[in-house]
Amino acid sequence: MNSLTVKLQNIIMQYDSDANIRSYPELMHRSPDSRRVTEIIYDAEAGAHMIKPYETVNFATYFNSLRTGSWKKHTFAKNFKLKLTYKGKATIEILEYYRNSKNINCAQLSRQLLSSNEKTEIIIDIPDTDKPLVSFEITALEPFYLYDSCYLAEVEQEQLRDIHISLVSTTFKKEEYIKKNIKMLKSTALCDGSDLKGHLTVKVIDNGRTLDADALSEGDLTVLPNPNVGGAGGFTRGMIECLNEANPPTHVLLMDDDVLIMPESLFRTYYLLRIVRPEYADSFVSGAMFDYDIRERQYEDVGYVHVADGSYGPLKEKLDMRKLESLMDNEDMENRSENNSYAGWWYCCIPIQTIRKNGLPLPVFVRGDDVEFSIRNNATFITLNGICIWHVGFAGKFNAAMELYQVHRNSFIIQAASGICPEISFINRLRPMFWKEITRFAYNNAEQILDSIEDFMRGPEFLKHANGEEIIKQHGAKNDKLLPISAFPPEYNIKNGDPYSYKRLNKFSKLIYIITINGHLLPGFMLRNWPEIIAFDWFFVPGKNYMRKRLIAVNPNDNTACLRQINRRRCFAAISRYRKVMRNYKKRHKAVEQEYRKAFEEMTSEAFWKEYLGI
Numbered sequence: 001m002n003s004l005t006v007k008l009q010n011i012i013m014q015y016d017s018d019a020n021i022r023s024y025p026e027l028m029h030r031s032p033d034s035r036r037v038t039e040i041i042y043d044a045e046a047g048a049h050m051i052k053p054y055e056t057v058n059f060a061t062y063f064n065s066l067r068t069g070s071w072k073k074h075t076f077a078k079n080f081k082l083k084l085t086y087k088g089k090a091t092i093e094i095l096e097y098y099r100n101s102k103n104i105n106c107a108q109l110s111r112q113l114l115s116s117n118e119k120t121e122i123i124i125d126i127p128d129t130d131k132p133l134v135s136f137e138i139t140a141l142e143p144f145y146l147y148d149s150c151y152l153a154e155v156e157q158e159q160l161r162d163i164h165i166s167l168v169s170t171t172f173k174k175e176e177y178i179k180k181n182i183k184m185l186k187s188t189a190l191c192d193g194s195d196l197k198g199h200l201t202v203k204v205i206d207n208g209r210t211l212d213a214d215a216l217s218e219g220d221l222t223v224l225p226n227p228n229v230g231g232a233g234g235f236t237r238g239m240i241e242c243l244n245e246a247n248p249p250t251h252v253l254l255m256d257d258d259v260l261i262m263p264e265s266l267f268r269t270y271y272l273l274r275i276v277r278p279e280y281a282d283s284f285v286s287g288a289m290f291d292y293d294i295r296e297r298q299y300e301d302v303g304y305v306h307v308a309d310g311s312y313g314p315l316k317e318k319l320d321m322r323k324l325e326s327l328m329d330n331e332d333m334e335n336r337s338e339n340n341s342y343a344g345w346w347y348c349c350i351p352i353q354t355i356r357k358n359g360l361p362l363p364v365f366v367r368g369d370d371v372e373f374s375i376r377n378n379a380t381f382i383t384l385n386g387i388c389i390w391h392v393g394f395a396g397k398f399n400a401a402m403e404l405y406q407v408h409r410n411s412f413i414i415q416a417a418s419g420i421c422p423e424i425s426f427i428n429r430l431r432p433m434f435w436k437e438i439t440r441f442a443y444n445n446a447e448q449i450l451d452s453i454e455d456f457m458r459g460p461e462f463l464k465h466a467n468g469e470e471i472i473k474q475h476g477a478k479n480d481k482l483l484p485i486s487a488f489p490p491e492y493n494i495k496n497g498d499p500y501s502y503k504r505l506n507k508f509s510k511l512i513y514i515i516t517i518n519g520h521l522l523p524g525f526m527l528r529n530w531p532e533i534i535a536f537d538w539f540f541v542p543g544k545n546y547m548r549k550r551l552i553a554v555n556p557n558d559n560t561a562c563l564r565q566i567n568r569r570r571c572f573a574a575i576s577r578y579r580k581v582m583r584n585y586k587k588r589h590k591a592v593e594q595e596y597r598k599a600f601e602e603m604t605s606e607a608f609w610k611e612y613l614g615i
């Protein structure tokens with residue numbers, strides 16, 4: 001058997017990253033002393049990062065630690081190595097990290113002196129270890145220059161797979177983001193000499209038809225104008241293009257447009273897939289989503305549908321990836337599993353055979369398409385540090401048209417059409433949610449919930465011919481109109497109010513709250529005029545809503561708010577409609593679900609989608 005040395009991960013330094021990430025150096029390197037940050041200087045003339053004399057830099061970070069446990073499990077990688085290109089004099093230690101209890105332990109695997117007056121390349125063997133994380137630490141004894149460096153491993157030649165990835169990014173009038181990503185791809189992953197050259201093509205699906213396709217298309221990157229059929233339609237267009245190529249790719253990588261990405265994520269995806277073990281060859285590579293506004297925070301890498309209430313959420317807790325503790329927490333949570341798990345399509349790499357075998361996505365426009373596709377395919381997932389994106393405004397935003405109408409409508413549809421999540425009752429999730437919105441005077445929100453049920457009950461013919469763009473506009477118009485906090489009277493003192501504070505009710509007050517629908521059945525003189533400050537999003541505190549005529553719903557993310565006032569006419573009209581909708585659902589939902597199930601194969605076929613897309 002012939003052994004080959006292959007690359008696993010490039011070492012990412014502060015000035016290798018996007019300018020937006022440079023103020024978070026702890027994602028790449030840190031001081032062993034957690035109370036300070038080690039300064040590393042980039043010498044543009046030398047094209048290298050320089051560590052000052054007697055500074056120690058530790059690389060046990062999100063981008064530069066090596067998850068030996070995961071590499072051994074998912075790939076044929078063995079005999080790990082560290083390749084450094086350097087100039088100067090320093091000591092280097094190879095370290096392993098693990099946790100026996102609460103504290104993180106670190107042990108030295110090897111130590112040696114590096115010394116060269118010229119740019120020199122060295123390959124350091126990493127002793128074998130059963131610990132989950134390995135990294136290294138450098139102490140400079142004089143100005144020490146680090147050039148391109150990486151982790152390597154050995155595999156047998158016959159274990160190497162020929163991988164071709166087609167990156168599909170759907171965009172809709174977000175030129176600022178997608179043009180930046182196109183420029184980045186052309187100058188890194190797609191350029192001559194790149195490890196991905198010949199192994200990566202890019203398809204930008206322009207749902208807004210606002211990009212100059214001829215000007216931007218070049219070499220392995222193509223811009224394809226598309227009707228506005230949402231994320232589901234855009235990604236499906238990309239899948240169809242891949243399926244019908246003379247030499248189809250081995251994998252389709254779906255990625256959102258309004259994301260910040262480092263090229264290293266693409267390289268690591270490729271390095272991983274080319275040596276993946278056969279038992280993981282059908283796995284989806286799920287990139288982690290970081291919060292664009294809180295850039296050190298990993299929000300989700302794999303999600304799941306909660307059995308208790310049908311909501312979607314991350315499998316792991318949110319993690320501050322500047323901290324070594326979070327790296328170890330990420331490892332500890334790696335073996336967590338839940339039924340109904342899914343990979344978000346902000347960054348998800350799917351084997352094309354899965355698409356060919358089990359069909360295309362459902363035409364749900366946006367929200368739920370990735371959930372349904374993962375669960376339908378019984379997908380397993382591989383995650384890896386450094387395979388990630390930063391998503392703009394995703395983690396902290398609340399949009400009632402999306403969260404209350406689109407998500408819930410599509411949850412009913414995907415469950416009925418493909419039979420996923422049979423143990424979850426989405427209707428039971430909506431019942432208390434409707435009453436919550438009524439009692440905090442969010443009548444538009446309550447109506448969006450009822451709209452979601454009614455449109456689901458219209459059956460698959462509605463879905464096949466729905467104008468998704470128009471539906472989004474119609475429901476977006478129902479969202480509360482937020483104004484700057486400065487537009488409200490200063491005596492309300494909104495800036496100093498806390499929308500996320502608690503106010504408890506005693507048992508008697510709770511009873512009154514329920515029986516009177518929070519004052520809707522009481523005369524006005526029994527209610528308080530002064531408005532209470534509440535949260536605009538999901539956060540619900542009956543004690544703050546209690547017996548008020550007015551509420552100020554605040555969105556602290558952008559310092560906006562809206563005034564909600566009690567309206568008995570709208571309340572009782574919504575309740576009357578609620579009862580009618582629920583009666584119809586109870587009477588007909590099983591028959592409607594059967595209609596969706598019968599239409600599933602058609603709606604996920606290439607023939608249907610080509611007609612739907614007009615291609």
